[in-house]
Amino acid sequence: MIRNRLSDLLGERQIKISNLSLMTGIARSTLTPIYFNQSEMIKIDTINKICMALEVNVDDFFESVNFDIDFFRDNDSIDDIIFFIDSNESGIYNFNIDIASICQIHEKHNKYIFDVNFKSTTDTKLDDSVIYIGEDNKGKDIWSEGISELFYEMEFNDSNDKGTYLEYKNKLSIGLQLVLENKIVEFIRNVLLKEFKDYDDNQYFNQPKQNIEKLLKKVKINLVD
Numbered sequence: 001m002i003r004n005r006l007s008d009l010l011g012e013r014q015i016k017i018s019n020l021s022l023m024t025g026i027a028r029s030t031l032t033p034i035y036f037n038q039s040e041m042i043k044i045d046t047i048n049k050i051c052m053a054l055e056v057n058v059d060d061f062f063e064s065v066n067f068d069i070d071f072f073r074d075n076d077s078i079d080d081i082i083f084f085i086d087s088n089e090s091g092i093y094n095f096n097i098d099i100a101s102i103c104q105i106h107e108k109h110n111k112y113i114f115d116v117n118f119k120s121t122t123d124t125k126l127d128d129s130v131i132y133i134g135e136d137n138k139g140k141d142i143w144s145e146g147i148s149e150l151f152y153e154m155e156f157n158d159s160n161d162k163g164t165y166l167e168y169k170n171k172l173s174i175g176l177q178l179v180l181e182n183k184i185v186e187f188i189r190n191v192l193l194k195e196f197k198d199y200d201d202n203q204y205f206n207q208p209k210q211n212i213e214k215l216l217k218k219v220k221i222n223l224v225d
Contacts, residue, residue, distance in 0.1 A: 067107035
């Protein structure tokens with residue numbers, strides 16, 4: 001696993017992204033995904049400009065460990081075939097968005113593969129409501145969307161698998177643990193978007209409802225220890 005340390009370096013120097021943009025000539029729209037480690041590719045020239053501006057070596061810009069932790073959807077699991085969201089005029093009243101996955105931890109001489117289920121907790125809230133607020137000063141209707149938030153916990157088949165995962169996770173710095181968390185959140189979101197991309201069961205009521213695909217694209221996803 002690898003990440004850039006731009007957020008750390010700017011925090012240590014109390015420099016804002018807008019200031020770094022002025023110092024380097026690099027657009028904020030380019031720096032922001034780098035700052036959040038959401039950029040898959042960074043140009044060498046961009047790295048050089050950042051390192052020169054912050055007076056650091058390239059070794060100080062990156063952080064890495066010699067193993068990867070990845071998650072893949074387990075399409076063979078019985079838990080993976082019962083996705084559903086039930087909605088009526090009053091809103092979403094029942095759902096199953098648990099995800100069966102395979103975790104792979106891979107380093108040079110070792111590879112571990114085991115099942116991990118991502119279970120939504122009772123704190124999870126799915127709200128597809130759209131509420132009429134009134135009109136603005138131009139006579140245009142104002143609508144408010146219900147707020148959803150997803151909470152997931154990781155469920156392992158046995159304590160050995162959980163111990164292996166935690167052993168490697170605890171080897172990661174705080175920054176790399178955040179990279180791992182973001183990777184898991186992206187994995188969960190992509191599975192849900194693929195599963196519900198054509199969902200329109202809630203679009204046939206008199207009461208307007210949110211589009212589920214759009215809802216899932218923006219919903220906050222939390223991992224619970």
